[in-house]
Amino acid sequence: MKKALITGITGQDGAYLSELLLSKGYEVHGIKRRSSLFNTDRIDHLYQDPHESKVNLKLHYGDLSDSTNLIRIIQEVKPDEIYNLGAMSHVKVSFDTPEYTANADGIGTLRILEAVRILGIEKNVKIYQASTSELYGLVQAVPQSETTPFYPRSPYAVAKLYAYWITVNYREAYGMFACNGILFNHESPLRGETFVTRKITRGAARIALGLQDKLYLGNLDAQRDWGHAKDYVEAMWLILQQETPEDYVIATGVTTPVREFVRMTFAELGIELAFEGEGADEIGRVAKCTNPEYQLEVGKEVVAVDKRYFRPTEVDLLIGDPTKSKTKLGWVPKYDLAALVKDMIHADVALFKRDQYLQKGGHQTMNYYEL
Numbered sequence: 001m002k003k004a005l006i007t008g009i010t011g012q013d014g015a016y017l018s019e020l021l022l023s024k025g026y027e028v029h030g031i032k033r034r035s036s037l038f039n040t041d042r043i044d045h046l047y048q049d050p051h052e053s054k055v056n057l058k059l060h061y062g063d064l065s066d067s068t069n070l071i072r073i074i075q076e077v078k079p080d081e082i083y084n085l086g087a088m089s090h091v092k093v094s095f096d097t098p099e100y101t102a103n104a105d106g107i108g109t110l111r112i113l114e115a116v117r118i119l120g121i122e123k124n125v126k127i128y129q130a131s132t133s134e135l136y137g138l139v140q141a142v143p144q145s146e147t148t149p150f151y152p153r154s155p156y157a158v159a160k161l162y163a164y165w166i167t168v169n170y171r172e173a174y175g176m177f178a179c180n181g182i183l184f185n186h187e188s189p190l191r192g193e194t195f196v197t198r199k200i201t202r203g204a205a206r207i208a209l210g211l212q213d214k215l216y217l218g219n220l221d222a223q224r225d226w227g228h229a230k231d232y233v234e235a236m237w238l239i240l241q242q243e244t245p246e247d248y249v250i251a252t253g254v255t256t257p258v259r260e261f262v263r264m265t266f267a268e269l270g271i272e273l274a275f276e277g278e279g280a281d282e283i284g285r286v287a288k289c290t291n292p293e294y295q296l297e298v299g300k301e302v303v304a305v306d307k308r309y310f311r312p313t314e315v316d317l318l319i320g321d322p323t324k325s326k327t328k329l330g331w332v333p334k335y336d337l338a339a340l341v342k343d344m345i346h347a348d349v350a351l352f353k354r355d356q357y358l359q360k361g362g363h364q365t366m367n368y369y370e371l
């Protein structure tokens, strides 16, 4: 039985990757952070009582800022594969916490590589590093491939640049099987609530159900290459199953503006939007509502821009070239953007029908406007 160790197991990708590896018969170990509230929602359905026999999912307390902890866990688990997904992964927040981001996302990767080297198991372990399309940053060329130059535009991307190169360096210096997956944006119903796609699907669901008036967003002109996280974790696994360690771009090859994601999301609920104005003054109004379930007046302003969500330096356009991953890995994504939007918005409508029910019963529910 193969053993995998996943940092960031409680995140979006960690949850889907755990599911995938368990379905392939792996024993999965994950590092979770101590927090004052439970933080394992996304993997609770996979949880097995450690008192049972034949437990295939095991969690260890730890943190990427703690070398001794990482060395001990790796020594105990003796994994065949390590997936380093743990990170402070929010680009905008990295401008507020640049030093912490550098520590967790940059040096954290070094700590994993060094732990493997210190333990002398560098020839027995394969390592996947969660690299990102944010490395491309300020557009140098499109579509972006494995050979496109990097120009990071946030403390997050700069930290990930270090992680990318230290992974390459350890591969070349010590012959380690260490690979970068340069993944473009991937989303799902498990996506963190403050990333733009999930913020949009949650906002649209709540507006349709009468739980929220308006959705405030930042730069609607940014363009992203969005795929489904379920497809992308499959690529992570494939990267570690190859004969030689290499870096791969994982993307759909299709790019879409944020505004269009908003339009598609509302349209999936039978709500047609019309946009007017520009920049910080742009708004989106209901142009038509064909779904009798939702009581939305034509002309109602449901989308507005709030400058607080703008970034000091923005990444305007990402579009990936997945040729290498398609030909060498045989990676074939199952979801296109329309299927992704459908999956996310219907999951959020189902989620917020619970809030609607509670509110009808006179109970207080949370206010999500500040996301």
Ligand code: NDP
Residues within 6 Å of the ligand: 007, 008, 009, 010, 011, 012, 013, 014, 031, 032, 033, 035, 039, 062, 063, 064, 065, 084, 085, 086, 087, 088, 089, 090, 104, 130, 131, 132, 133, 182, 183, 184, 185, 186, 187, 192
């Ligand atoms: P999430 O933000 O959903 O998950 C991040 C995970 O990292 C969480 O489990 C979080 O724990 C954990 N974590 C945060 N800080 C630390 C730390 N100091 N030590 C240990 N664990 C930590 O991210 P995703 O699942 O979306 O992304 C996975 C990885 O892939 C990240 O490295 C991200 O930067 C990268 N990436 C993501 C892309 C995407 O579009 N999703 C695209 C390209 C790269 P907790 O739950 O306690 O917060």
Ligand code: GDR
Residues within 6 Å of the ligand: 089, 090, 091, 092, 131, 132, 133, 134, 183, 184, 185, 186, 194, 195, 196, 197, 199, 216, 217, 218, 219, 220, 222, 223, 224, 258, 309, 310, 311, 314, 315
């Ligand atoms: P990104 O994802 O920065 O690409 O990083 P995010 O969804 O946060 O932003 C995408 C684009 O949408 C614009 N935007 C907004 N973003 C947020 N979060 N909130 C808003 O209200 C809003 N309005 C417009 C942003 O300016 C941006 O242009 C994600 C993360 O998962 C990273 O960890 C990962 O490395 C990259 O994707 C690939």
